[in-house]
Amino acid sequence: MFTGIVAALGTITKLHRRGEDIRLTVSSGKLDMSDVALGDSIATNGVCLTVVEFGNDYYCADVSAETIKYTGFAHYSTGSKVNLEKAMRPTDRFGGHIVSGHVDGVGTINSITDHGEYVEIWVEAPADIAKYIAHKGSITVDGVSLTVNEVQGAAFMLWIIPHTLQETVIGEYKAGSQVNLEVDVVARYIERLMQGKHAAEPTNNDISMAFLAENGFLKK
Incomplete structure (x- = not known):
């Protein structure tokens, strides 16, 4: 979980193709790496990535073909700048809003x-x-x-x-x-809640005016 408050500006230094996936190396800039461990999450331009290797001034993460397809990683190259934020701790200031690191x-x-x-x-x-x-x-x-x-x-x-x-x-x-x-x-949870008893039904997630009226959200 993240807050959307960027801690540092990093730079992609290497993009290594591994089949359809990519092993990404990022220069961490002023991001404090002293408390980073293998398996930690770092939001990289808003994408939650898992640290698979790291040093004092860099980290590596694997980016799947699915992530590449649905995010801006398809357009990144060596030298691209990226926003960095480590996963929040319970004691951190919550300066932004709830960010999952799952790009829509x-x-x-x-x-x-x-x-x-x-x-x-x-x-x-x-x-x-x-x-x-x-x-x-x-x-x-x-x-x-x-x-x-x-x-x-x-x-x-x-x-x-x-x-x-x-x-x-x-x-x-x-x-x-x-x-x-x-x-x-929060918007996604509200949409799901508005489906009420229909949420468990194998239908699409579109909410129509008829659906709103049926469930009491509109005056008849």
């Missing part, structure tokens, strides 16, 4: 506008996760916990302060950049 989809940066004190970024989300993105709600972008400031269809807007631009990969975004998105897990 890859978004695209539509536009970036510099307003001086902050940068306005519009992101286009995959259509199937747009319903989970809400105005003033939380979303994880490449492992960074952020607040959604505006929503238009499947697109949403973020305000990014200079500190975040400097300390994360967001400072390197350009129009067209691909980003890992993880929606707020």
Whole structure:
């Protein structure tokens, strides 16, 4: 479990193909590796990866073909910068929101506008996760916990302060950049709860207006 508060900016130094999978080596930058052990989890651009080898200034992790297919790892190369966060401890400050490190989809940066004190970024989300993105709600972008400031269809807007631009990969975004998105897990639980007695039925997860009316969420 993570909080979406990035601890360091790392760099991919090696991508070793192992069949359809990849053995990834990351230079850990200023991330404190003194308490890292084999099997620990490190969120790498928002993807929960397991440490299989490490040193004072690096770690290695295996990235499966499934993860490559559904995340931005398909576009990464040697030299790519990545946001890093170690798994949270019970005593840590909870500065962001609940982040699982399980990416829901890859978004695209539509536009970036510099307003001086902050940068306005519009992101286009995959259509199937747009319903989970809400105005003033939380979303994880490449492992960074952020607040959604505006929503238009499947697109949403973020305000990014200079500190975040400097300390994360967001400072390197350009129009067209691909980003890992993880929606707020609370939204998914609410959707499941709203299915009520139908949750155990082998049907699709779409919630229709008829379903809402039948279960008392709409006035007749």
